[in-house]
Amino acid sequence: xxxxxxxxxxxxxxxxxxxxxxxxxxxxxxxxxxxxxxxxxxxxxxxxxxxxxxxxxxxxxxxxxxxx
Amino acid sequence: xxxxxxxxxxxxxxxxxxxxxxxxxxxxxxxxxxxxxxxxxxxxxxxxxxxxxxxxxxxxxxxxxxxxxxxxxxxxxxxxxxxxxxxxxxxxxxxxxxxxxxxxxxxxxxxxxxxxxxxxxxxxxxxxxxxxxxxxxxxxxxxxxxxxxxxxxxxxxxxxxxxxxxxxxxxxxxxxxxxxxxxxxxxxxxxxxxxxxxxxxxxxxxxxxxxxxxxxxxxxxxxxxxxxxxxxxxxxxxxxxxxxxxxxxxxxxxxxxxxxxxxxxxxxxxxxxxxxxxxxxxxxxxxxxxxxxxxxxxxxxxxxxxxxxxxxxxxxxxxxxxxxxxxxxxxxxxxxxxxxxxxxxxxxxxxxxxxxxxxxxxxxxxxxxxxxxxxxxxxxxxxxxxxxxxxxxxxxxxxxxxxxxxxxxxxxxxxxxxxxxxxxxxxxxxxxxxxxxxxxxxxxxxxxxxxxxxxxxxxxxxxxxxxxxxxxxxxxxxxxxxxxxxxxxxxxxxxxxxxxxxxxxxxxxxxxxxxxxxxxxxxxxxxxxxxxxxxxxxxxxxxxxxxxxxxxxxxxxxxxxxxxxxxxxxxxxxxxxxxxxxxxxxxxxxxxxxxxxxxxxxxxxxxxxxxxxxxxxxxxxxxxxxx
Numbered sequence: 288x289x290x291x292x293x294x295x296x297x298x299x300x301x302x303x304x305x306x307x308x309x310x311x312x313x314x315x316x317x318x319x320x321x322x323x324x325x326x327x328x329x330x331x332x333x334x335x336x337x338x339x340x341x342x343x344x345x346x347x348x349x350x351x352x353x354x355x
Numbered sequence: 356x357x358x359x360x361x362x363x364x365x366x367x368x369x370x371x372x373x374x375x376x377x378x379x380x381x382x383x384x385x386x387x388x389x390x391x392x393x394x395x396x397x398x399x400x401x402x403x404x405x406x407x408x409x410x411x412x413x414x415x416x417x418x419x420x421x422x423x424x425x426x427x428x429x430x431x432x433x434x435x436x437x438x439x440x441x442x443x444x445x446x447x448x449x450x451x452x453x454x455x456x457x458x459x460x461x462x463x464x465x466x467x468x469x470x471x472x473x474x475x476x477x478x479x480x481x482x483x484x485x486x487x488x489x490x491x492x493x494x495x496x497x498x499x500x501x502x503x504x505x506x507x508x509x510x511x512x513x514x515x516x517x518x519x520x521x522x523x524x525x526x527x528x529x530x531x532x533x534x535x536x537x538x539x540x541x542x543x544x545x546x547x548x549x550x551x552x553x554x555x556x557x558x559x560x561x562x563x564x565x566x567x568x569x570x571x572x573x574x575x576x577x578x579x580x581x582x583x584x585x586x587x588x589x590x591x592x593x594x595x596x597x598x599x600x601x602x603x604x605x606x607x608x609x610x611x612x613x614x615x616x617x618x619x620x621x622x623x624x625x626x627x628x629x630x631x632x633x634x635x636x637x638x639x640x641x642x643x644x645x646x647x648x649x650x651x652x653x654x655x656x657x658x659x660x661x662x663x664x665x666x667x668x669x670x671x672x673x674x675x676x677x678x679x680x681x682x683x684x685x686x687x688x689x690x691x692x693x694x695x696x697x698x699x700x701x702x703x704x705x706x707x708x709x710x711x712x713x714x715x716x717x718x719x720x721x722x723x724x725x726x727x728x729x730x731x732x733x734x735x736x737x738x739x740x741x742x743x744x745x746x747x748x749x750x751x752x753x754x755x756x757x758x759x760x761x762x763x764x765x766x767x768x769x770x771x772x773x774x775x776x777x778x779x780x781x782x783x784x785x786x787x788x789x790x791x792x793x794x795x796x797x798x799x800x801x802x803x804x805x806x807x808x809x810x811x812x813x814x815x816x817x818x819x820x821x822x823x824x825x826x827x828x829x830x831x832x833x834x835x836x837x838x839x840x841x842x843x844x845x846x847x848x849x850x851x852x853x854x855x856x857x858x859x860x861x862x863x864x865x866x867x868x869x870x871x872x873x874x875x876x877x878x879x880x881x882x883x884x885x886x887x888x889x890x891x892x893x894x895x896x897x898x899x900x901x902x903x904x905x906x907x908x909x910x911x912x913x914x915x916x917x918x919x920x921x922x923x924x925x926x927x928x929x930x931x932x933x934x935x936x937x938x939x940x941x942x943x944x945x946x947x948x949x950x951x952x953x954x955x956x957x958x959x960x961x962x963x964x965x966x967x968x969x970x971x972x973x974x975x976x977x978x979x980x981x982x
Binding site for chain 2: 296299300302303304305306307308310311313318319321322323324325326328332333334335336337338339341342
């Protein structure tokens with residue numbers, strides 16, 4: 288589990304992802320990987336969205352601190 | 356991005372409308388919100404499907420007869436997450452809502468469908484729609500599911516927050532729809548004030564402020580998200596399992612093909628016999644003469660040769676529909692993504708390409724699930740390389756005539772099976788190579804990431820499946836039908852002019868003779884030339900044409916061909932058919948889906964050139980090997 292920090296992606300793609308839930312401070316959980324190991328399914332805002340590693344790499348997250 | 360935020364422009368354009376009077380209603384909603392189900396429920400069978408002008412986005416329009424308001428028109432907009440112009444879909448939606456889409460009237464009211472199971476994110480779309488200041492009714496779909504799963508929302512408070520009426524509905528069950536009637540009745544009367552500016556909306560175009568706004572509203576309306584469907588997760592644990600997942604995927608694929616061929620083939624055969632029988636009976640009325648010949652040999656047989664594929668095509672549409680509506684299509688895309696990526700496509704291209712093994716037409720229409728336009732076009736362009744069922748008659752004929760049935764691996768796998776398998780492989784490899792080539796040249800994608808939403812599993816409803824099959828079948832018949840009719844009539848005239856000429860003496864026969872020098876290096880004679888020309892309508896037509904030219908039935912034809920062609924020529928012919936674009940229906944559908952003649956023309960030229968070169972190589976190699 289982690290929080291979205293920033294999206295280091297071109298504006299167009301970034302905004303699209305934000306509308307799909309990847310906004311700063313949103314909580315992301317890794318649900319599972321595809322049988323071939325990639326893409327990975329993330330749960331965000333109650334939705335399940337799969338992203339390839341190359342895209343996910345550009346989404347910066349910070350870990351959830353203890354107690355929060 | 357830039358044009359989404361200039362809402363001022365619409366205020367100027369409001370003028371031509373009669374204030375308060377509703378004639379056109381737009382249906383808006385994010386993907387997977389049940390929007391199409393609602394559209395089907397509200398319009399029923401009386402809907403029209405076409406492409407928006409200049410783009411490849413499909414437009415569904417229908418009369419609101421489902422709620423007894425046939426005087427109103429409902430426009431179904433493509434599913435969108437926001438009004439940002441990220442995709443062609445969103446750009447079309449913005450244009451329609453602003454009344455800038457040629458041929459589409461500016462909507463007077465908006466029905467906004469939101470999935471109440473995921474209201475918080477869906478509210479982000481509501482913000483941009485409400486900022487358009489059109490009379491809007493917000494429909495919380497799947498509210499029955501929300502309640503059973505312990506979700507809650509204060510509908511009244513939500514209506515106050517949004518400054519627009521809110522209703523709970525269930526599109527799949529058809530409950531709560533009277534709210535739409537009330538809304539439209541009230542708004543149809545003049546002098547209903549529009550939303551005024553008091554509504555507090557987020558900074559347009561800023562996703563972060565949208566999110567804060569949506570969170571604020573969902574808190575104030577006491578929205579409690581329902582528990583996520585337990586069995587979706589459980590099912591995914593199995594269906595996306597490292598080992599079981601791909602195996603089940605394989606089982607699904609094989610089952611689909613088994614059904615398409617074991618049920619579809621006899622259905623097609625039966626349907627074909629029915630059409631021929633009807634043709635004979637009509638022919639008997641017309642007597643013998645050129646009218647009978649034009650109607651029966653020309654139009655009827657030509658159209659029938661394409662119509663026989665209808666049962667298989669409809670069955671495929673049904674299966675693709677089940678996969679899509681149930682939610683499995685997204686999982687299949689997830690499983691296949693890794694493999695598809697190696698040829699420069701993404702997982703969503705897998706099911707369409709697979710369907711192309713039965714028929715390229717439904718495959719090409721199924722590419723609509725691929726959002727990225729370049730990926731979609733690449734998939735459309737390579738789909739006809741997959742060995743479709745129309746290639747089987749000529750494959751079977753030539754293999755039976757030329758390949759001895761010698762066993763290679765015991766009794767199960769003989770020489771004939773090996774040749775057949777090689778032909779399948781050949782088409783597949785051509786598709787892979789072409790996809791790679793396209794994706795590294797004219798259809799190169801800059802930085803469009805693969806984003807795949809996995810919807811919750813749902814049981815597909817018979818109603819929506821039926822409508823989908825009906826709708827797709829109609830599009831196929833209309834698009835392919837008109838072009839096929841033209842081509843068959845032209846081909847008939849060419850093969851009957853001058854009058855009383857036999858086929859070899861007709862225009863087409865002469866062209867066949869005339870092109871003989873061109874096709875001789877492939878090992879073909881003029882009869883094959885005529886066969887190739889006549890099979891431009893549909894691949895399997897060549898078998899009938901050769902039958903006529905050689906004046907023989909099936910077994911006689913095998914013997915005649917064996918006598919008339921070399922092994923090189925025969926193999927060159929099947930290789931030619933593996934690559935060539937001998938299918939008018941496919942060309943018609945590609946034109947429709949790409950909205951231009953450029954792509955089908957390119958496809959035809961490329962595939963024909965490839966077919967020629969490959970057939971030439973095949974013939975020369977076999978000659979060189981000493982046959």
